[in-house]
Amino acid sequence: MALCATPTLEFADVRLEQLGQKHSADRSDLVARGGLDRVWFAKTPSAQGMDTEIERRLALQVEGKMAPFAILDLRSNKVVGATTYLNIDAANRRVEIGSTFLGLAHQGTGINVAAKYLLLQRAFEELDCIAVAFCTHWHNQQSREAIARLGAKQDGVLRNHMYDPRTGTLRDTVVFSILPHEWPTVKQGLLARLAKHGRV
Template structure:
């Protein structure tokens, strides 16, 4: 298995398709709701910047540095967000799941958990990863809670890690799931996604 491959991944809630420009209109509409891109501690593209962001992610994919997917809501068949594998380290059998955003109307619907289930299954069961990492902004409490709900554990905080375009400095919170934890994490995600528990 190649870490840079971008196969379609699917379950009853979401389909992850390799990102392409045909997703642009859906993705622009997804960020337009509640002006998601204005959140100061995230890197969500504006509707006008969506084409450029898709091009940027595809260029990084061509360089072997990122694997970008569009997140498709199975119920509507529309793209509602983006996600990626990045910081690919095949030699160390690890990668990061990140650069993820989901439109506000799709948040809290189980789509994030369903997408993470697919990405984690591929990482641990197909690519043979021994660790999967997640990173987020210290001030992005919603993202931090979502990562913790997956079953990831906090590794630490990288202080003064990234300078944002708005001049603020990001402290980056690092989480991970390791290979031995995956069976329990998978069980927990399956329980969350079971329609009987929703």
């Protein structure tokens, strides 16, 4: 089963489906209303650049490097964000979960937890991955804390990992991962969090 495939996944009133241009207007509205593209240490695409960003992700999917999903809240039947498998290493059955954003009104509602549950379940139970990585900017404390709450372990920090032409700064990247033997415990933790949000 190809790691870059994007089958529809559903759980806890959340659906992940193949990202496409039909999601562009909703995603643009989420970014514009929340000012998500103005956070200097995140790479959220601008509302104006959303069509181009979707095309970029779809091109990477064709190359086998990415599996881009739209996130839908089934309670409102609206697009509320996006997430991906990226940096796919099919030979070694490794993926990274990232390039995720969620509208401000939907943060802290359990939607992101459900999305991560779906992607991790697919990675470990269907795709037989040997590791799932999460990477974030050193200065993105909210993201670092959220990744740790998932149950991921910090592997280390890649210093001067990337240059950001928007700000002229160098990014230190914090790398986390979850391994197959950790998934059962991580899974129970995610289910408990979803229960607190009334989603299971």
